[in-house]
Amino acid sequence: MPEKVLVKLENVKKHYPVRRGWLQRTSARVKAVDGVSLDLYDRETLGVVGESGCGKSTIGRTLIRLEKPTEGKLYFNGTDISELPARAMKPFRSKMQMIFQDPFASLNPRQRVGPALEEPLTIHTSLSKGEKRERVMGLLEEVGLRPDHYDRLPHEFSGGQRQRIGIARALALNPSLIVCDEPVSALDVSVQAQVLKLLRSLQEKHGLTYFFISHDLGVVRHLCDRVLIMYLGQTMELAPVRELYKNPVHPYTEALLSAIPRPVPGRKRERILLRGDLPSPADPPKGCPFHTRCPEAMEICKETRPEWKEIGPGHRVACHAR
């Protein structure tokens, strides 16, 4: 089934300069995202998984142009938006929104929830005061909050409720794409499941596309259609969710999957314990970035970056050994 591509990334790079010394010369570059090519389909949920520093948040922020790519092209609905100036970006802004990990940090502690939710409407629409209020009431109901929450301050809400506010804010302008950056990882498990259910029902109702960033492979399996595994700014593996969990190909994916603690007591299993820590993204290893921890590393891995090759329908992997 040919699917409509909503966002297209072509060899996108995002490098940050590291400045040192009195002259603030650029002494190094942190390669947060280093050459990512990817299609994000309309109405799908793409899970992006990786350990801290793998560039998953940076790529999410680049996707909605909160960061300008250092190199490469970014298309939204067929339009190249990688270089668009702020003014020209504005119509696209309302179509792409973000939900953050800690919604409390993104809410003004002194602003009541209702007015906070009205702000995007003030900026992007010409609705009257009454219309805005009505829209916000509708949003509150949609995310499972009550009308009387309109006049409350952020501190009066629990973590789960705050995340609902964050979701309502993201929905305000009827976006087509929402980047969710670890939206449930700060929540207690019993509440986490509620928010995941909410995200799923909103997606069905509004035809949303999610770029779902998470380090929790359990959550990703539950919510996502496809999964992208990243390591040190590079894509390691991309596959439909079932395929990835049943048939992981990249040694890093295998290690990640085997590292998750399973809720089955007494089960002895083969855990692939990775040696050592993640290298610094400011000084990533040459060749395949994973070769320093890879149990199957070969000589070629130290020298040449593996090709991003397709090995099955919708299944891509970057590994010399496979």
Place this chain on the structure above:
Amino acid sequence: MKDPVLTVEGLEVRFQGAAGEIPAVQGASFSVHRGEVLCIVGESGCGKSITSLSVMGLLPGSAEAEGHIRFDGRDLLRLNREEIRQIRGNDISMIFQEPMTSLNPVFTVGFQLMEPLVVHRNLSKKQAFEEAVRLLERVGIPDPGRRMEQYPHELSGGMRQRVMIAIALSCEPKLLIADEPTTALDVTIQAQILELILKLKEDTGMSVILITHDMGVVAETADRVLVMYAGKVVEEADVRTLFEDPKHPYTKGLLRSMPNVDDDTYTLEAIPGTLPKPGEIQQGCPFHPRCPEAMDRCREENPRVFTHRPGHMSRCWLAEEEDQDHAGESVG
């Protein structure tokens, strides 16, 4: 059963707040046996961390603790500051969630490792240095000699947690309390750290209290499990029983709300509602507003503890019918 290392009886912890007394732990009783891992599970605010801080004698000044915490024939709640200081770090050690906040940023790793060795084990500086290097090796830190000279910010998260573990183990404690030791770490590093704690437990025969909210971590590490909700222990069982035959609706809910990695047909079931705020006055069972099986009685009367079989307890009225056959075994 082996002899208990630590016995907690009827622990009550209250905080003095502006709005009056806030109960944080209400009547927690449990014991930890030699060489076992006891996991305390629950969500934020359930009192799991406060329970462990009471054992360490590290409660903040606004807190008041009652009950008994017996360790080595002594009641830790009755000791003065100097006496508890002798035990803390020496016989009972603790590691925390965020190792960066528990390591001092202005001292080298080596200095912080050697301090307990000099203070508690009366080693000379030279001996302490050698011992510290040995400890770093033991927790799997490569190039320990160089690491001794480094400051905490120069280490990665997993490395810092290893250093914390090395410090905690430096006096060969009988009991290690680990409060969410892997929550801030990536999964691959989490796997390394859990493996390390279990291996050290095997080697030294120490007991471990592991506090976590992750049922996966519980399944892989625990011998026995306490489930806490709103300051109360709502279920206690050995790990297999807890996963295979959970009795309390909260335990069941926790198990069902955890996304399963191995099963894609699995449907996630959320526990409705939110956790009660601390100090929120509750009549009846604290879980009843969220409980799918709540009865009239649950709204009025706080359930007592029922024993399903030796070692398996729950605090839920549902257990009563089941329990009637062997009435008298239950403890109030």
